[in-house]
Amino acid sequence: MSKDFSPDHLDVAAFAKAGALLEGQDPLSMYERLQHEAQAPVQDTAVVTWSAEGEHVAEIGGAGHIWLHLQADCSVPMVCQRCLEVAEIALHAERSFRFVKDEATAEVLDDEAEEDLLAISKDFNLRELIEDELLMELPLVPMHEVCPAVVPMASSDEDFEQAVAEKTNPFAVLAGLRKNGGQD
Numbered sequence: 001m002s003k004d005f006s007p008d009h010l011d012v013a014a015f016a017k018a019g020a021l022l023e024g025q026d027p028l029s030m031y032e033r034l035q036h037e038a039q040a041p042v043q044d045t046a047v048v049t050w051s052a053e054g055e056h057v058a059e060i061g062g063a064g065h066i067w068l069h070l071q072a073d074c075s076v077p078m079v080c081q082r083c084l085e086v087a088e089i090a091l092h093a094e095r096s097f098r099f100v101k102d103e104a105t106a107e108v109l110d111d112e113a114e115e116d117l118l119a120i121s122k123d124f125n126l127r128e129l130i131e132d133e134l135l136m137e138l139p140l141v142p143m144h145e146v147c148p149a150v151v152p153m154a155s156s157d158e159d160f161e162q163a164v165a166e167k168t169n170p171f172a173v174l175a176g177l178r179k180n181g182g183q184d
Contacts, residue, residue, distance in 0.1 A: 007022055012068060013120055018054065027044070034134055039077060043077075046076075049073045065098055066099040067097065069095075072094075080147060082144065087142060101119070
């Protein structure tokens with residue numbers, strides 16, 4: 001018997017025990033918080049490609065462990081902080097989560113566990129998790145790998161250039177002392 005699983009209302013335990021796989025390609029517009037981070041209009045063709053695989057790892061004398069392996073990719077238009085042009089920033093998230101019985105258990109085990117822990121649910125929203133993971137991949141300073149145009153790095157402010165030229169060296173007095181051999 002085959003069971004259909006919904007990414008919006010996922011029974012995580014049943015999904016993992018079935019070793020099921022879900023894959024999808026959603027319009028970026030479905031992910032409101034991620035789209036909000038875009039700093040330029042998002043193309044209608046922009047998509048989030050994702051896959052999720054459930055896994056149940058047996059445990060001797062126990063119920064075993066429920067795992068969810070997630071992978072997601074998309075591109076978000078952001079302003080390059082070097083050239084100030086729009087750059088398509090590729091995001092890639094790949095993470096595994098172990099599910100525990102409740103939030104309290106997740107908090108207790110969180111400090112000693114190397115893996116990410118989540119509370120199990122029969123109505124888990126996989127798309128929210130996908131969006132959370134992609135949001136965490138956003139760069140603090142978005143930039144092109146190579147900017148499409150040469151970025152001028154010189155000052156072009158005439159007032160600034162004049163002020164620098166007129167500014168006296170604060171150590172000029174010391175240079176004068178050195179010439180006199182330190183004698184007055």
